[in-house]
Amino acid sequence: xxxxxxxxxxxxxxxxxxxxxxxxxxxxxxxxxxxxxxxxxxxxxxxxxxxxxxxxxxxxxxxxxxxxxxxxxxxxxxxxxxxxxxxxxxxxxxxxxxxxxxxxxxxxxxxxxxxxxxxxxxxxxxxxxxxxxxxxxxxxxxxxxxxxxxxxxxxxxxxxxxxxxxxxxxxxx
Numbered sequence: 001x002x003x004x005x006x007x008x009x010x011x012x013x014x015x016x017x018x019x020x021x022x023x024x025x026x027x028x029x030x031x032x033x034x035x036x037x038x039x040x041x042x043x044x045x046x047x048x049x050x051x052x053x054x055x056x057x058x059x060x061x062x063x064x065x066x067x068x069x070x071x072x073x074x075x076x077x078x079x080x081x082x083x084x085x086x087x088x089x090x091x092x093x094x095x096x097x098x099x100x101x102x103x104x105x106x107x108x109x110x111x112x113x114x115x116x117x118x119x120x121x122x123x124x125x126x127x128x129x130x131x132x133x134x135x136x137x138x139x140x141x142x143x144x145x146x147x148x149x150x151x152x153x154x155x156x157x158x159x160x161x162x163x164x165x166x167x168x169x170x171x172x173x
Contacts, residue, residue, distance in 0.1 A: 003125075005066065005117040010110060012066035012080050012117050014058040019067050020044075020051035022076040026102050035136035036100070037087075038162055057083075063126060068101070068114045077105045080118040085134050087159055091168055095122060097131045099145060111141075112148045119149060123173040130172050137165040 005012040015023070026032055027042035027050075042050070057064040066080035081098030085091060097118050099111040122128045133151060135142045151169035159166055 003063070003066075003121070005121055006071075007113050007117050009071055009108075010077075010114055010117070011069045011071055012114060013069065015051060015054045015065045015067040015079060016058075017048070017052045017055045019076055020048040023047050023051060023067075023079065026078065026100060029103055032100060032103055035139040035142065039164075063121070066114070066118060068099075068110065070105070070110075077102045077110060078114065080114040082118050082122060085132065087161075088134055088157065088166070088168070089160070090157060091132060091134075091155075094130070094132045095128055097122065097133055097149075097171075099142070106141075111145045115145060115149055119171060128173065130170055132171075133169045134159075134166050135169060137167055143167065143169075 003014055024044050024047045027047045030041050033039065033041045054065045063082055065082055067076050068078040068080050069075065070077045078099065078101035081096065083096050085094055085096040097115055099115050101110045119131055122131050133146045135146060146169040149171060151171045154168045154170040156165065156167050
């Protein structure tokens with residue numbers, strides 16, 4: 001399945017293992033990663049494993065995390081996450097939508113632009129009736145993105161194993 005989503009400024013395509021090197025610069029940035037997972041940057045090896053897993057998920061399911069490419073430069077500037085939030089069993093079954101943008105592209109509206117495209121794919125192409133975003137309680141920028149998408153707070157909870165407070169936002173089709 002060759003999925004390609006295009007917005008005014010971005011193209012979203014399936015993330016593949018070959019994207020790991022570019023994605024590594026994003027995942028190694030402590031400022032970008034401080035609210036994701038355990039809050040620590042990812043190693044090059046971890047990023048490579050993630051990219052390989054995402055490529056396999058696309059092959060298996062026909063959907064997964066997107067590479068976000070800036071149309072003007074052709075540069076991978078982030079990811080549009082679409083995944084099962086298995087780290088938070090209390091909300092399953094669910095499909096999570098998330099975003100991660102290179103720091104030098106922050107403030108341009110790329111996160112909501114990419115996330116809108118992913119949500120549209122989830123609802124229009126996959127026929128999902130609900131998506132969620134699990135956001136660290138202190139991540140005000142991502143909370144603003146969720147609100148721009150029309151998401152509403154469904155619950156506040158603790159991520160098991162990490163003991164991190166997160167807010168679950170949801171959007172229904």
